[in-house]
Amino acid sequence: xxxxxxxxxxxxxxxxxxxxxxxxxxxxxxxxxxxxxxxxxxxxxxxxxxxxxxxxxxxxxxxxxxxxxxxxxxxxxxxxxxxxxxxxxxxxxxxxxxxxxxxxxxxxxxxxxxxxxxxxxxxxxxxxxxxxxxxxxxxxxxxxxxxxxxxxxxxxxxxxxxxxxxxxxxxxxxxxxxxxxxxxxxxxxxxxxxxxxxxxxxxxxxxxxxxxxxxxxxxxxxxxxxxxxxxxxxxxxxxxxxxxxxxxxxxxxxxxxxxxxxxxxxxxxxxxxxxxxxxxxxxxxxxxxxxxxxxxxxxxxxxxxxxxxxxxxxxxxxxxxxxxxxxxxxxxxxxxxxxxxxxxxxxxxxxxxxxxxxxxxxxx
Numbered sequence: 001x002x003x004x005x006x007x008x009x010x011x012x013x014x015x016x017x018x019x020x021x022x023x024x025x026x027x028x029x030x031x032x033x034x035x036x037x038x039x040x041x042x043x044x045x046x047x048x049x050x051x052x053x054x055x056x057x058x059x060x061x062x063x064x065x066x067x068x069x070x071x072x073x074x075x076x077x078x079x080x081x082x083x084x085x086x087x088x089x090x091x092x093x094x095x096x097x098x099x100x101x102x103x104x105x106x107x108x109x110x111x112x113x114x115x116x117x118x119x120x121x122x123x124x125x126x127x128x129x130x131x132x133x134x135x136x137x138x139x140x141x142x143x144x145x146x147x148x149x150x151x152x153x154x155x156x157x158x159x160x161x162x163x164x165x166x167x168x169x170x171x172x173x174x175x176x177x178x179x180x181x182x183x184x185x186x187x188x189x190x191x192x193x194x195x196x197x198x199x200x201x202x203x204x205x206x207x208x209x210x211x212x213x214x215x216x217x218x219x220x221x222x223x224x225x226x227x228x229x230x231x232x233x234x235x236x237x238x239x240x241x242x243x244x245x246x247x248x249x250x251x252x253x254x255x256x257x258x259x260x261x262x263x264x265x266x267x268x269x270x271x272x273x274x275x276x277x278x279x280x281x282x283x284x285x286x287x288x289x290x291x292x293x294x295x296x297x298x299x300x301x302x303x304x305x306x307x308x309x310x311x312x313x314x315x316x317x318x319x320x321x322x323x324x325x326x327x328x329x330x331x332x333x334x335x336x337x338x339x340x341x342x343x344x345x346x347x348x349x350x351x352x353x354x355x356x357x358x359x360x361x362x363x364x
Contacts, residue, residue, distance in 0.1 A: 005025055005026070006023050006024065006025035006028060006031075007023070007024040007025060007221070007225050008021045008022070008023055008024075009021065009022040009023075009024065009225065009228050009229055009232050010022075010232070010236075011144060011145070011164070011232045011235060011236055012232075012236030012237075018164075018166075019236075020164060020165060020166055020167050020168070021167055021168070022143075022144055022167075022168040022170060022228050022232065023167070023168065023169050023170060024139075024170045024172065024221065024224060024225050024228065025170075025171070025172065025221075026171060026172050026173045027171065027173060028169050028170070028171040029058065029061065029132075029169065029171060031167075031169055032058065032061065032062070032105070032130065032132070032169065033061075033062065033065045033067075035130050035166060035167040035169070036062065036067065036103050036105075036130065037103075039101045040067065040101055040102050040103045040128070041067065041068055041099075041101070041102060042067065042068045042069070042070070042096055042097065042098055042099070042102040042103075043059075043062045043067045043068070043069045043070075043102065043103050043104070043105060044069075044070050044071075044072050044089075044092065044093060044096065044098065044102075044103075044104050044105070045058045045059045045062070045069065045070070045071045045072065045105045045107060046072045046074060046089060046104060046105065046106050046107070046108075046112060046115065046116040046119065047071060047072070047073060047074070047106075047107045047108055047112065048073070048074055048075065048076045048077070048080060048108045048109070048111075048112050049073055049074070049075060049076050050076050050108075051107060051108050051134065052073060054107060054134070054174075055071045055073065055107060056071055058071075058105065058107060058132070059071040062105075068096070070092065070096055072088075072089055072092045074088070074089070074112065074115060076111075077109065077111050078111050078151065078264040079111075080111050080112055080115045081111050081114055081115050081149070081150040081151045081157075082150055082151065083150060083152070083159070085115060085150075086115065086118060086119055086122070086150055089115070089116075089119040090119065090122070090123060093119070093123050098123060098124070098127065099124070099127075100124050100127060101127075101128075102127060102128075103127065103128045103129065103130060103166070104116055104119060104120040104123075104127060104128070104129040104130070105129070105130045105132060106120075106129060106130070106131050106132065106143075107132040107134060108132075108133070108134055108135075108138070109133070109134060109135040109137065109138045109142075109182075110133070110135065110137050110138040110141060110142030110143070110268070111142075112138075113131045113132075113133055113138050113142050113143045114142055114147075114148055114149055114150070114157070114160075115148075115150060116129055116131070116148075117129055117131070117146070117147075117148030117161075117163055117165065118148040118149055118150055118159075118160055118161060118163075120148070120163060121148050121160075121161035121162075121163030122161065126163060128165075128166045129163070129165050129166065130165055130166055130167050130168070130169065131143035131144075131165045131167075131168045131169070132168075132169045132171070133168065133169075133170055133174075134171075134174040134175075134178075135174075135175070135178055135182055135183075135186055136175060136178070136182075136183055136185075136186025136187065136189075136190070136224065137182075137185060137186040137189055137268060137269060138186075139170040139186075139224055139228065140186065140189050140190055140193070140224055140227035140228055140231065141186075141189045141227075141231065143165065143168045143170075144168060144228055144231045144232060144235065145164070145231055145235040145245075145248075146162050146163055146164030146165070146235065147160065147162060148160050148161055148162075148163050149161070151264070154324070155256070155260055155321070155324060155325070156256050156259055156260060156264070157256075170224065170228070172215065172220065172221060172224070175215040175220070176215055176216075178215065180213065180214070181267065182267070183213065183214065183215065184213055184269070184304055184305050184306060185267040185268060185269030185270055185306075186269055187205070187212060187213070187269065187304050187306065188251075188268075188269035188270070188272040188273045188276070188301070188306055189227065189269060189272065190205075190223050190224070190226075190227045191205060191273075191276070191300055191301060191304075191306075192248075192250050192251055192272065192276060193226065193227040193230040193231065194300075195250065195276065195293075195297070195338065195341065195342070196230070196247050196248070196250050196336075196338070196342060196344045197230045197233075197234075197247075197342050197344075198226050198227075198229075198230050198342070199341055199342055200226065201223060201226050201227065202296070202300055204219045204222065204223055205219075205223070205300055205303070205304065206299075206300055206303065207219075209300075209303035209304050212304055213304050213305060231248060234247065234248055235248075246334075246336060246346065247336055247344040249336050250276060250279060250336040250338075250344060251272045251273070251274075251275035251276035251277075251278070251279050251336075252272060252275055252336075253275065253279075253322055253325055253333070253334070253335050253336075254271075254274065254275040254278045254279070254318065254322065254359075255268070255271035255272040255274065255275035256271070256321075256322075256325055257317075257318040257319075257321035257322045257325070258271040258274060258275070258310055258318065259271045260321050261314055261317055261318060261321065269306065270306060270307050273301045273306035273307055273308065274307055274308065274309065274310050274362055276297055276301065277297050277298060277301065277308050277309075277361070277362050278358055278359060278361070278362045279335060279336065279337055279338075280293070280294040280297040280298075280337075280338070281294065281357075281358040281361040281362065282335055282337055282347065282350065282354065282355070282358040283337035283338050283339075283347070285354050285357055285358050286337065286347055286350060286354060288337050288338065288339050288345070288347070289337065289338050289339065289340065290340065293338065293340060293341050296341075308362065309362050309363060309364035310362055310363070310364060311363070311364055312359075312360070312363030312364060315356065315359050315363075318359075319355070332348055332349045333348075333349060333350065333355075334346055334347070334348050334349075335347045335350065
């Protein structure tokens with residue numbers, strides 16, 4: 001039975017893409033057949049090994065509704081985001097006779113939804129897909145906005161496509177079984193949304209950091225909904241990252257370099273946390289950001305248990321990696337910094353000495 005207390009957040013269509021809805025609530029999986037729709041005959045449920053039971057339950061539900069449903073199991077987390085795994089998924093679609101009107105469902109964390117969306121974008125030059133994110137990070141970040149991709153040895157998400165889903169189902173019940181470290185990692189993206197656009201998020205976290213660390217907290221639904229609204233508003237106006245959408249990369253330039261340096265063994269949110277502290281220091285040193293807002297980054301991130309520092313001796317490697325980041329333009333490094341709370345802006349080609357000094361502030 002579907003719970004009626006569902007929040008529907010519209011993500012506007014742009015660049016020829018249809019608008020879609022993000023559903024947030026509990027016991028929402030009954031909404032899936034409606035999103036799949038009557039035109040599809042076949043549905044492929046792509047799920048990680050860790051969610052084998054969930055993937056099979058979804059497949060069975062869809063089969064009971066009359067669809068020819070298959071489950072495609074992929075490795076857990078970032079190990080799924082490879083060309084080899086994408087090829088394995090394409091093979092499964094080919095063997096099932098997937099056509100343009102059929103639908104892919106990606107259930108899992110951000111890595112799984114990134115992969116499922118990429119497979120959907122590339123099969124027959126684009127089939128419909130639905131995201132069923134099961135982590136905080138996937139709900140507020142990966143599943144909304146239409147960015148899909150896989151990693152290569154050279155970096156994260158360097159191969160991908162803009163291919164928005166037909167719908168996103170955020171069933172908050174999925175978070176109840178999430179480990180505390182994974183849950184807290186997702187808070188980094190929520191806090192980011194607070195700094196770049198919606199300071200009420202910061203107020204809610206600061207009011208009770210302990211409660212923010214658990215799905216049982218009183219503000220869980222509101223924090224997730226507010227974060228999704230921030231992202232929905234930004235991507236509705238700029239699907240392909242031509243302008244406004246770049247603000248969502250706050251903290252991410254350094255974060256992606258840290259992730260690559262750690263061979264993706266660090267959680268994304270942990271890297272983003274360090275990246276935001278770095279960006280705050282960069283903004284402060286560049287004369288853009290006031291001390292109070294810069295210091296607030298450390299306070300709120302630390303209060304929920306996110307890291308603030310990274311190894312000091314790694315700066316040369318991190319700097320080199322940032323230069324090939326997909327957000328760079330030529331050799332010119334670009335960072336999102338704040339001119340004040342909820343006032344994101346671009347800092348282009350900062351002085352290397354200022355960069356080094358900012359990194360000194362996050363060096364362990």
